[in-house]
Amino acid sequence: DLRVGLNKGHPTTPIPKTQRPSQRKGILSARTKFVRSVVREVAGFSPYERRVMELLRNSKDKKARKFTKKRLGTLLRAKRKLEELSTIIQESRRAH
Numbered sequence: 001d002l003r004v005g006l007n008k009g010h011p012t013t014p015i016p017k018t019q020r021p022s023q024r025k026g027i028l029s030a031r032t033k034f035v036r037s038v039v040r041e042v043a044g045f046s047p048y049e050r051r052v053m054e055l056l057r058n059s060k061d062k063k064a065r066k067f068t069k070k071r072l073g074t075l076l077r078a079k080r081k082l083e084e085l086s087t088i089i090q091e092s093r094r095a096h
Helices: 030-043 047-057 061-072 075-095
Strands: none
Touching: 047 061, 047 075, 061 075
């Protein structure tokens, strides 16, 4: 038992912190990922998504961003959607 310094006080063993559900929130599970991919495969793209993909193909990125923001409400959601659609376009180019 030291009275002063960095190692003062009674020696204890640290208890590891358990992760709360709030810290796990938003992490994509394998099942959810699979279900979303199946839904995308079956249902395809919505009309606004097809229009955005066409705008991206014609290198009208700003117009696509503004259009997506108008549809989805926030710029962050729009950016995410544009990123997703542009990766899909790239994958389709690789496939052909």
